[in-house]
Amino acid sequence: MELTFLMVKPDGVQRGLIGDIVKRFEQKGFQLVGAKLVQISRKQAELHYQEHLGKDFFERLVTFITSGPVFAMVWQGDGVIALSRAMIGKTSALEAAPGTIRGDYAVHTNLNLIHGSDSPESAQREIANFFSAQELISYNKAIQSWI
Numbered sequence: 001m002e003l004t005f006l007m008v009k010p011d012g013v014q015r016g017l018i019g020d021i022v023k024r025f026e027q028k029g030f031q032l033v034g035a036k037l038v039q040i041s042r043k044q045a046e047l048h049y050q051e052h053l054g055k056d057f058f059e060r061l062v063t064f065i066t067s068g069p070v071f072a073m074v075w076q077g078d079g080v081i082a083l084s085r086a087m088i089g090k091t092s093a094l095e096a097a098p099g100t101i102r103g104d105y106a107v108h109t110n111l112n113l114i115h116g117s118d119s120p121e122s123a124q125r126e127i128a129n130f131f132s133a134q135e136l137i138s139y140n141k142a143i144q145s146w147i
């Protein structure tokens, strides 16, 4: 089953939106397999956003993502990588559609509340950057067969 890495960014934690964001993925029918509040290090942030190394916004991004605790999560489900990205909405605050997390809550591209992996390769790398194998819990949910 597909896994993805989702992370409520420092702005989402500060605004008290963890519960609301988790609720959306639970209600969609995805399964939570790992979660924790983390104050990430600069090294961990640089690894997380390594594809943006060298871009003009890289420094701002690393400073922001290390500015306060984040809520790191691993979710499981069919098509969870693409579907969670659709639920998150576009990167640009001006383009994120109402109904998406960013479209409903974010007015700034730099303060866009949540990160989601963009490919299976990114998901694998990002999960390994935040979670040990023991922190990911495999369990059966009775409701799964109904979704």
Ligand code: RTP
Binding pocket: 052, 057, 061, 090, 091, 109, 110, 111, 112, 114, 115, 116, 117, 118
């Ligand atoms: P994320 O990785 O955080 O989930 O966001 P994303 O996939 O939607 O966007 P990405 O292209 O990976 O960019 C990472 C974050 O960098 C900021 N950004 N600023 N041109 C800019 O000023 C610019 N482009 C991207 C955004 O905050 C974005 O979430």
Ligand code: MG
Binding pocket: 116, 118
């Ligand atoms: Mg990205």
